[in-house]
Amino acid sequence: MSNKNNQHMFRLALLLGLFSTLGPFTIDMYLPAFPEIVKQFDTTASLVQLSLTACLLGLGIGQIVMGSLSDVYGRRNPLLISMAVYVAASLACAFSPNIGLLIAFRFVQGFAASAGIVISRAIARDMYSGTELTKFFSLLLLVGNLGPLVAPVTGSGILSFTTWIGVFIALAVLGIYLLAMTKWSLQETLPSDRRRPSNFVEQLRNYGLLLRDRQFVGYMLAQGIMIAGVFAYVSGTPFIYQNIYGASPTVFALLFGSNGISLIIGSQVVGRMSHRVSEHAFLLFGLWLACLASVAVLVVAIVHGPLFALVIPLFFFVASIGITSTA
Known part of the structure; x- marks a missing residue:
């Protein structure tokens, strides 16, 4: 591949990687502000956590809907509308x-952000195949994994000079930038002759076939349990670190963001050793690592251990997410 093609691939991976990080930024950037939001609305921690649940639901449902719409109407127009929303x-x-x-509104925000995640991957498949696609996805994953690392630190930095409202305004500014990049820098990659007509009944039939596949259901349940653990970690740590251990928003952001490193390590280990170790073996290792880390977290909670004793097993738990999601 020529240097010119390599440069084009890198620029495209950087742009699509920004769309991929929209999910982590939307989820993680306001986490340091959880205690402040509780006070602002005079509400409970559970209701503030529900705003995170709504966002995650929007992200999950949106990826199914937006993926199908982008196959029917192309990549660019659904992305433009989603970024405006x-x-x-x-x-x-x-x-x-x-x-x-x-x-x-968090549900709507998550639903709109999902377009960036699913359509960026679809654009990659439109433009590349074979080894080029593998190389591009590795670049995309590298950029995308920076989101969980950078987002909470960015949110904490914003909170140092303004309120939680400033976090959402910053997310709006990010959305405006991505909207402008979609309008002026991103070309349509799915021509009309390659688009598939909408067939809702056929999609339901395909989902039914998947649900009758025992192996698929097994992997789906395993991944679902891991995601449930991620949700407990993401929604609980802002209050545990700040309210129980007395950490400042900045310290919380640094501790939370450092686990983004373990996510990158986990995914990169799978990528580097995939030719030596089977995907099934990686999945089993990731699940065992998650179980051991979860037991360690439970022990720390029961004995009221110090903060560092909690941070260490959580680091390995997040690493297990990187392993299982990549495997």
């Missing part, structure tokens, strides 16, 4: 008068 939803979150509306 993302900007509007981010501003609506910033100026929500109560926790109920914040939860509702």
